[in-house]
Each structure stands twice: as C-alpha cells, then as structure tokens.
Amino acid sequence: MGRDLVVIGGGIVGAAAAWHATRRGADVLLIDARAPGRATDAGAGIVSPETDLRDRTPTHMLSAAARVFYPEMISALEAAGFSDTGYARCGKLVVARNDEQAGWIAPYLGALRDPERAAAPADAASLREISPAEARRLFPPLGEVTGAFVSDGGARVDGRRLVRALLAAATDNGLDIEVATVASLADVPDARAVVVAGGAWSPALLPELDIVPQRGQILHLAIDDASCERWPVVSPLAHNYLLAFDGRVVCGATREDAAGFAAEITAAGQAEVLNDALAVAPGLARARVLEWRVGLRPVARRGWPYLGAVSDRPGVFVASGHGASGLTYGPWSAAAVVDAALGVALHPDLRAFAP
C-alpha cells in the first residue's frame, strides 16, 4: 500500500484537503493540472456565512461550519508562520439603491436575527441598520443609497494567497505536489484513499457527478486610497458586489451558464461588470483597470455540493460542486471529507451531501 491519501485538484478545496490531511499526520500527494479558469484564482473572496439564510437545501450546515472553521484555519496558519492569506474581517455592507429595495432591509435583518431562519446565526449586536451617509462613509465610492445594514462578521480572502499559504504549510508537514492531469482514477498512484477536488472538471473523473462550469468574469481596479484595505464588502440587494484589498477594488462578476469551459474574457462580460459597478459606485469611474480574471464555478445542479464517499468506488471520496461559495464553504468541506477518507473517529455526518 502506498500513500495514505492522494488529492486531485489544487484549488481551495484540494489545498485545504491536503493541509488538513497533513495536520492529521497523513502521507499525502496532491496532483493538480492548474487548468486555466481555475475558480479559486478568480474568486472574489467574500466570506460572509453569517448573512446566509436557510433554504430547503442542506447548505446551511456549511454556512454554520464555515463561520467557526474559517477563523480557526486562519489562526492555525498564522501560528505556523503562514499569515499571507489576504483574509480580513472587514465587515459586510448590504445596500439598497431605491425605495423598493429599502423596504427589504428590515425583513432581511429580521430573518438574520431569527435563529430559525439564519443559516449561521450571528450575535444580534454584530448586525445593525445604518444610514445612507454612514454607508458612503464606510465605502466612499458608493453612489445613491436608500437603506443599508452592516454585518461586522463579514470577511474577505484572497483565494490565490490562501491556497499558497495552505500548500506551503502542508509542504512543511510533508506534502508532495505534482503538476499533472489525472486522466482516469485508474492512473492514480497507489493510496489508501483518493479525494477528487477537481472543481468544474470533477465529472471527467466521476461522471456520476452532475457538476457544470459557470463562467465568472471579474474586474480588479487600482485604488489610490490607503484606507481601502479596511473597506467592507459591499453587497447591493439587486446588483453585483464590490470588495477591496490593499490598493485594489474587485468588482464582480458575470454568471454565465452557457460558456462551457471557455475561460475567456468577453466584450459583453466586461460591459456588464463595468456598467454594474459604476452604477453602484460611480466614485470608481477614474480608477485604473488593473486586470480582468475569469474562473469556472463548479455548480452542482442539484443545488448543494457533493461531499463524501462515492458509492461503488471503494476508497474514492469527492469534495466538489461549491458553485459561487467555494471560497467560503470549501475549506471546512475539504477537512470534513478528509476526516471521512482517513477514517478519523467523529468525522462529521455528511449523509446530506452524499454523491
């Protein structure tokens, strides 16, 4: 018998799986094709499970778990000397832009304060309605605002930097990494278990998964404002989001279901993202365009990801299909699947996410 675990895929899910497994003391190989269009490299980075509402899917379990797991993961990385993750608890600002939307603010806040309806209930004091003037003070490029609330628990992360930190920490723990495409599960080096974390490409190895790519084009603008690192994530009620990192504002993003695996920036995509961003935040009009990114979200058409053992394939596990929320849910999902794959006692009950 060879390794304890082979992880296929080196996006956020695969990197977190490898990190977690090496922390468990496992002998791990990660194989990643580094395909153009890797979702993690384009992901905006909003991590705000405390503003998720329960729906009819089991996803609320992921919101609740992510809310606890994320800060623990970041602290563990920092303690090991890997603090360059781009993670910051910057808060999330939800804004209305007309009178109709302003009427949605109080019911949304009410639902988030209701433990029966919030997916990852935050403490009430961390959610507060604020005035339009206060909203513009928090995010100066904003245009017209008719209502707003802030969630102090909202955070953002840089997917590329987080993956680098996870892989560096895992390599310190003995992880081996190979850049290659696994053409079939029969080609995987001998191991006790395999975790498929191949994002939108996962069905090439496991055709039973109903996961499809959803293209997202996203814009990075340069911002000459030293305070922008502390600006909150902006989530307009009926528009795309905005968030800031050191020296840049990220304007999201298209959601294209018919583009297949074409990881391309298109004229229509640019127009949609730019027009929307400037409608919400006209103060960005003079910002310099730094770069466009494009990623393929792994969308599970049933509405929630596939996590756990794959039936009729002994030793094969999957962690994939996180759609638009994989930077948020991916790390905990990966850890949970790894614990199942390694047979760690008390691993979480993943039956609701069974492939």
Ligand SMILES: Cc1cc2nc3c(=O)[nH]c(=O)nc-3n(C[C@H](O)[C@H](O)[C@H](O)COP(=O)(O)OP(=O)(O)OC[C@H]3O[C@@H](n4cnc5c(N)ncnc54)[C@H](O)[C@@H]3O)c2cc1C
């Ligand atoms: C524009 C955009 C904005 C987003 N914003 C957010 C956000 O704000 N918050 C949030 O939580 N989420 C966000 N997401 C979603 C999030 O980025 C994804 O859900 C997440 O990154 C998926 O991670 P993954 O590891 O499953 O897949 P990926 O990051 O796509 O990685 C999969 C990796 O597996 C490799 N691979 C696949 N098959 C094989 C094989 N056979 N052999 C070897 N390697 C293989 C690929 O090459 C790739 O490197 C966004 C996504 C996009 C595109």
